[in-house]
Amino acid sequence: MAAVGEKTTRRRVSTSILAAMALVHTMCGSAAAQEKPAVSKDIIVTLLGTGGPEPTPTRFGPATLVQAGGLSLLFDAGRGVTVRLYQLGMSSGKGIDAVFLTHYHSDHVSGLPDLWMTGYMFGPFGERAKPMRLFGPSEGSSVPNGVTRIAKGLAEAFSDDVSIRQTDEHITAAATQIETHDFHGDGVVFDEAGVKVTAFAVNHGDLIKPSVGYRIDYGSRSVAISGDTKFDENLIKHAAGTDLLIHEVFATSAQLAELPQMKPVADHHTSPEQAGAVFSRVKPKLAAYSHVLHLGISSDEIASRTRSAYQGPLIVGEDLTRFIIGDDVIVRKWNPELRRYPD
Ligand SMILES: [Zn+2]
Numbered sequence: 001m002a003a004v005g006e007k008t009t010r011r012r013v014s015t016s017i018l019a020a021m022a023l024v025h026t027m028c029g030s031a032a033a034q035e036k037p038a039v040s041k042d043i044i045v046t047l048l049g050t051g052g053p054e055p056t057p058t059r060f061g062p063a064t065l066v067q068a069g070g071l072s073l074l075f076d077a078g079r080g081v082t083v084r085l086y087q088l089g090m091s092s093g094k095g096i097d098a099v100f101l102t103h104y105h106s107d108h109v110s111g112l113p114d115l116w117m118t119g120y121m122f123g124p125f126g127e128r129a130k131p132m133r134l135f136g137p138s139e140g141s142s143v144p145n146g147v148t149r150i151a152k153g154l155a156e157a158f159s160d161d162v163s164i165r166q167t168d169e170h171i172t173a174a175a176t177q178i179e180t181h182d183f184h185g186d187g188v189v190f191d192e193a194g195v196k197v198t199a200f201a202v203n204h205g206d207l208i209k210p211s212v213g214y215r216i217d218y219g220s221r222s223v224a225i226s227g228d229t230k231f232d233e234n235l236i237k238h239a240a241g242t243d244l245l246i247h248e249v250f251a252t253s254a255q256l257a258e259l260p261q262m263k264p265v266a267d268h269h270t271s272p273e274q275a276g277a278v279f280s281r282v283k284p285k286l287a288a289y290s291h292v293l294h295l296g297i298s299s300d301e302i303a304s305r306t307r308s309a310y311q312g313p314l315i316v317g318e319d320l321t322r323f324i325i326g327d328d329v330i331v332r333k334w335n336p337e338l339r340r341y342p343d
């Protein structure tokens with residue numbers, strides 16, 4: 001009887017905690033940011049994190065949410081991705097249909113364990129019923145079987161949490177599993193509900209392979225995400241004519257550029273002038289910077305330096321900047337005081 005009583009008490013407590021969490025979730029989330037937007041012809045892209053390795057509160061780690069055809073696809077899972085999803089009123093579990101990684105630098109994957117484990121918990125921020133679907137490149141000698149190896153490592157590293165929550169909270173085994181999809185070379189890696197995801201190799205440096213960008217097509221709409229890359233012809237080829245091009249950028253002041261330790265970093269990334277040259281060739285309806293690494297210079301300076309090679313539409317993205325890709329690309333800036341996008 002004692003066991004039954006304990007169980008009943010625990011369930012009551014759990015129920016009240018969940019009710020409280022749901023209330024908080026509703027307060028933090030936004031009616032405008034529905035977990036599953038109505039299926040339309042548009043693609044909705046939200047920059048969840050626009051920074052790099054630096055643990056700054058203003059730019060979380062790289063992560064981009066692409067919603068189309070009733071699907072919510074996440075590209076990279078940098079630091080703080082679960083927090084940004086929560087701000088949108090989205091679950092890290094049932095809210096995400098698939099996760100795609102560009103490469104295995106820590107800033108792009110450090111939020112993945114959190115996404116995975118928070119996603120299988122009870123509560124409105126979790127409740128994933130099926131395995132988390134994880135896609136990533138696997139070629140080159142340095143990282144064989146990229147996402148499969150990560151999934152095995154996560155299962156091993158966090159086996160205590162998995163087993164405790166399965167026995168204590170009766171979370172299903174399926175919810176704690178990761179379904180891995182390693183892919184090789186350029187090509188379509190995902191094609192569901194009219195949403196096609198194409199991966200293409202990018203040049204992040206000779207030692208950082210594999211490293212890819214992605215293009216997402218839905219009907220006549222499209223968005224390309226550079227991943228981390230230097231100026232790259234293969235990116236220009238695959239992104240050509242896309243509606244929205246989200247590109248990384250690295251820029252320092254002239255003084256910092258003289259430091260010897262800056263050279264290897266600069267060698268792995270794209271300068272504003274080089275990105276301008278890319279944008280001039282791709283000719284997107286809108287070019288947007290994310291993975292914004294700027295040391296000693298402002299966002300405005302990044303934009304003005306880009307202008308030396310590109311005169312078209314350009315925005316330096318911020319966390320939670322949203323793009324609605326219809327006939328035109330509409331930009332929505334998150335209002336932190338209202339905790340939603342302005343009407
Ligand atoms: Zn990076």
Ligand SMILES: [Zn+2]
Nearest residue numbers: 103105204228
């Ligand atoms: Zn990188």
